[in-house]
Amino acid sequence: MENIYENEMKLEFSSRSSNEAFARVAVAAFVAQLDPTIEELADIKTAVSEAVTNAIIHGYECGEGIVKIQGRIFGNLLELEIFDSGKGIEDISKAREILYTSKPELERSGMGFTIMESFMDEIEVESTIGIRNENSNEKRD
Numbered sequence: 001m002e003n004i005y006e007n008e009m010k011l012e013f014s015s016r017s018s019n020e021a022f023a024r025v026a027v028a029a030f031v032a033q034l035d036p037t038i039e040e041l042a043d044i045k046t047a048v049s050e051a052v053t054n055a056i057i058h059g060y061e062c063g064e065g066i067v068k069i070q071g072r073i074f075g076n077l078l079e080l081e082i083f084d085s086g087k088g089i090e091d092i093s094k095a096r097e098i099l100y101t102s103k104p105e106l107e108r109s110g111m112g113f114t115i116m117e118s119f120m121d122e123i124e125v126e127s128t129i130g131i132r133n134e135n136s137n138e139k140r141d
């Protein structure tokens with residue numbers, strides 16, 4: 001069967017904060033083929049950072065784990081999915097509220113999802129407690 005996407009990449013790395021920059025740069029290199037503006041590229045990198053940081057800090061609570069990113073291009077549509085197999089999100093609507101954070105003691109501000117929402121055209125958040133947890137971002141070029 002023929003794939004409906006034109007291009008695809010998959011990335012897997014350890015849940016360490018030093019890999020946040022790696023993820024941003026790797027995604028930017030993949031996206032470059034769509035000829036994004038500097039502003040679009042900055043938006044995508046910021047959204048990826050937020051999702052990856054969430055996987056590391058909240059999903060794995062700074063412990064060991066693997067973060068996965070899948071990027072796909074369909075015409076001028078970019079789809080990015082960021083996965084972790086960490087603790088999961090019990091109440092997704094609450095988690096997505098502006099200024100909601102479960103870790104105020106770590107000086108998080110509860111802005112991550114709001115930033116992802118404003119920088120991408122569409123975001124979806126899925127979580128299955130005890131099984132799997134994923135964030136997905138899409139941006140039209």
Ligand SMILES: Nc1ncnc2c1ncn2[C@@H]1O[C@H](COP(=O)(O)OP(=O)(O)OP(=O)(O)O)[C@@H](O)[C@H]1O
Binds near residue numbers: 058059084107
């Ligand atoms: N991958 C994840 N796994 C488990 N919980 C998550 C995950 N991503 C987000 N959350 C939950 O959703 C809440 C809101 O996330 P959001 O990114 O908006 O804010 P934050 O990470 O707490 O603060 P900030 O992003 O401003 O540093 C988090 O506090 C956490 O409880």
Ligand SMILES: [Mg+2]
Binds near residue numbers: 054108
């Ligand atoms: Mg966050």
